[in-house]
Amino acid sequence: MRPGLLPLLMSIVLLSPLAIDIYLPSMPAMAAEFNVSDSDVQSTLVLFLAAMGIGQIVIGPMADKFGRRPVVLGGLCFYILSSLLAVFALEFSLLQLARVLQGLAACSASIVVFSAVRDCYNTSESARIYSYLNGAICVIPALAPTLGGLLALQFGWRSNFLFMAGYGLLMLFIVSFKFAETRPASTDTSSPLYRWGRYKPVLSNSHFMFYAITCMAGMGAILSYVSYSPMWLIGELGIDELTFSGLFALNAAFNIAACFGAPIVIRRLGNRPTVILALALILVAGLAELVLYRLGVVAGMAGAIAYMLPMILLCIGFALLLGPATSMALAPFGDRAGTAAAMLGFFQMSGAALLTALLQQTGLPAPVAVGGMMTLLSALLLTVMRLERFARWHREPVAP
DSSP states (O other), X not given: OOTTHHHHHHHHTTHHHHHHHTTGGGHXXXXXXXXXXXXXXXXXXXXXXXXXXXXXXXXXXXXXXXXXXXXXXXXXXXXXXXXXXXXXXXXXXXXXXXXXXXXXHHHHHHHHHHHHHHHHSOHXXXXXXXXXXXXHHHHHHHHHHHHHHHHHHHHOTHHHHHHHHHHHHHHHHHHHHHOOOOOOTTOOOSSOSSXXXXXXXXXXXXXXXXXXXXXXXXXXXHHHHHHHHHIIIIIITOOOHHHHHHHHHHHHXXXXXXXXXXXXXXXXXXXXXXXXXXXXXXXXXXXXXXXXXXXXXXXXXXXXXXXXXXXXXXHHHHHHHHHHHHHHHHTTOGGGHHHHHHHHHIIIIIHXXXXXXXXXXXXXXXXXXXXXXHHHHHHHHHHHHHOGGGHHHHSOOOOO
């Protein structure tokens, strides 16, 4: 373990959620300025996450071959430039392109952070560290929408992307001086950068695949919640931007508390039982969302509260889920942590983006769309974990 590494990793990992959450209150205004539909504006979130996932396949092996430090420095430079492209975009297609490039940049930081954890901490420690990192990530939904709303009110929505560029520049300066290489000396750097043999041991591991899909399901539920919320609360229910930010921040506060409490839960229950608890909470959240909508609580502030209350359980469940699921997925791959983290990110991000994009094509109202996704995915995963025939997929592995 390296002194001061965790705070640095927590700062780097904020790049991705910042790019997702800070401009949420501005989405209806962006749709109006570019004269595009709600689903078009929602696509800027989906494209970002899809690019972040697909980029993992390209950048993950680079982190193993060339090292963590050059990858994160290059990603930060790219993050700054793509944020500035969004600032000056006059056509909606250019904004979409900027979001794709920004997603590719953010995935560099994500890979390096999660690889560095696997590099520097053992299996039992890593689940707790991942939870702390998720806690840092969850601070952003609590603060960024309010900050973004205030910036947009004073300077317009483009100031949100200018803020992202400024944060990227600050992190570039800090990382240049503070982040030392963490790649293990035993990492194989002689083989070709892209070859099937690099991915096969990861993709053929059923334990990895199950927990990668579990992470994808959790991220899909969160992405659908985030992408539908501005259009439902502001566009449909007429909630103003600052009230939206306050409701979003309240849920994020529960998420933060759950993330920083997750290491205690993991220590007491273990990784697999914590995953089961998390999925159960997401299942209850989905069912509650559907029931409240069915009861007709869909107008004004009452409708907003009815929509957001079940999301508290979703946020808590997601906070408990991601740490142990990530740790168990990556545990067998100490010698190729970068590639394994990349494949995990690919399934988690691109899979969630695909699920959300398909969901947006259904035309379902937000509570039904989000509640239905939560219910279906969590119920399916819990059913698999109840069946003994699939025990090898999800049982605790022997520590390497």
